[in-house]
Amino acid sequence: MYDPRLKTFVTVATLKSFSRAARILFLSQPTVSLQIQSLEEQYGLPLLNREGKEITLTQAGELLYQYASEIIGLSLEAETEIIKLTGRLKGKLVIGATMTIGEYVLPKIVGSFKQQYPEVEILMEVGNTERIVRLVNQGRFDLGIIEGPIKNYHLVKEKFMEDELVLIVPRGHPWTELEAVHFEELCNARLILREPGSGTRQVLVEALLSRGIKLSQLNVYMELGSTEAIKAAVEVNLGVSILSKMAIVKELRLGSLQTVAIKNLRIMRTFDFIYQENYLTGLAKEFIEFCLKWCSN
Ligand SMILES: O=S([O-])[O-]
Numbered sequence: 001m002y003d004p005r006l007k008t009f010v011t012v013a014t015l016k017s018f019s020r021a022a023r024i025l026f027l028s029q030p031t032v033s034l035q036i037q038s039l040e041e042q043y044g045l046p047l048l049n050r051e052g053k054e055i056t057l058t059q060a061g062e063l064l065y066q067y068a069s070e071i072i073g074l075s076l077e078a079e080t081e082i083i084k085l086t087g088r089l090k091g092k093l094v095i096g097a098t099m100t101i102g103e104y105v106l107p108k109i110v111g112s113f114k115q116q117y118p119e120v121e122i123l124m125e126v127g128n129t130e131r132i133v134r135l136v137n138q139g140r141f142d143l144g145i146i147e148g149p150i151k152n153y154h155l156v157k158e159k160f161m162e163d164e165l166v167l168i169v170p171r172g173h174p175w176t177e178l179e180a181v182h183f184e185e186l187c188n189a190r191l192i193l194r195e196p197g198s199g200t201r202q203v204l205v206e207a208l209l210s211r212g213i214k215l216s217q218l219n220v221y222m223e224l225g226s227t228e229a230i231k232a233a234v235e236v237n238l239g240v241s242i243l244s245k246m247a248i249v250k251e252l253r254l255g256s257l258q259t260v261a262i263k264n265l266r267i268m269r270t271f272d273f274i275y276q277e278n279y280l281t282g283l284a285k286e287f288i289e290f291c292l293k294w295c296s297n
Pocket residue numbers: 098099100127128129130147148194197198199200201
């Protein structure tokens with residue numbers, strides 16, 4: 001077990017804020033300040049520059065940051081090895097998952113993980129990619145699982161599985177007669193999209209950009225922050241949408257939604273695990289392995 005002041009120091013340095021670190025660590029702000037102060041007294045040098053708007057690391061702080069991150073990482077590694085030795089997983093795992101993953105992929109996996117490891121408590125929060133990435137970076141989750149690109153954050157990303165975004169239309173829509181719809185037709189159709197910040201939307205935007213098309217050239221009729229709401233809107237013919245194949249399995253089976261190919265455009269993406277470097281807990285590591293095995297079966 002490492003000195004808990006190191007975790008506090010690394011959290012303050014990462015978030016550049018005492019108050020945010022206090023919130024994440026469930027400590028009061030005076031406790032966070034006292035812990036940093038006692039480290040500074042121990043080393044006899046200031047670790048943080050507090051002048052100006054942002055907290056930055058001093059030279060001693062930079063050094064300690066590197067060592068502290070390694071110490072914490074090694075401690076988590078030791079935890080993983082000991083878990084393997086005992087073969088008994090227990091504890092709490094806090095996951096942040098994006099919508100498609102949290103609502104359509106993880107429930108089954110979490111269910112069988114719980115069956116195998118009943119002593120593990122799993123807490124899962126669902127949000128869009130932007131939110132999950134931000135909260136993983138703040139240390140709020142042990143593990144994030146996302147469906148869009150990471151922007152402006154230094155986090156470890158590991159591939160979970162492949163996914164495809166598909167064009168969905170309501171039952172009986174004239175496009176279902178076509179082999180594939182031309183892009184020009186799609187540009188004129190009423191499109192129902194996920195909100196900005198969602199991976200689903202970002203992946204679509206990037207796929208369009210790679211073909212020289214801007215989102216503004218499409219007729220975006222509605223933006224909804226929920227996959228279920230989008231499916232319901234398409235079912236009642238308010239427009240068409242582009243969603244993950246994983247999210248429409250039930251509707252395809254029931255026939256309430258249908259997919260249509262887009263000529264010369266296939267939108268593939270990956271779902272990815274994300275976590276802070278050196279901060280992967282033993283439980284999170286086991287969960288990643290479990291998910292990968294589950295998918296390969
Ligand atoms: O929930 S998403 O699409 O980031």
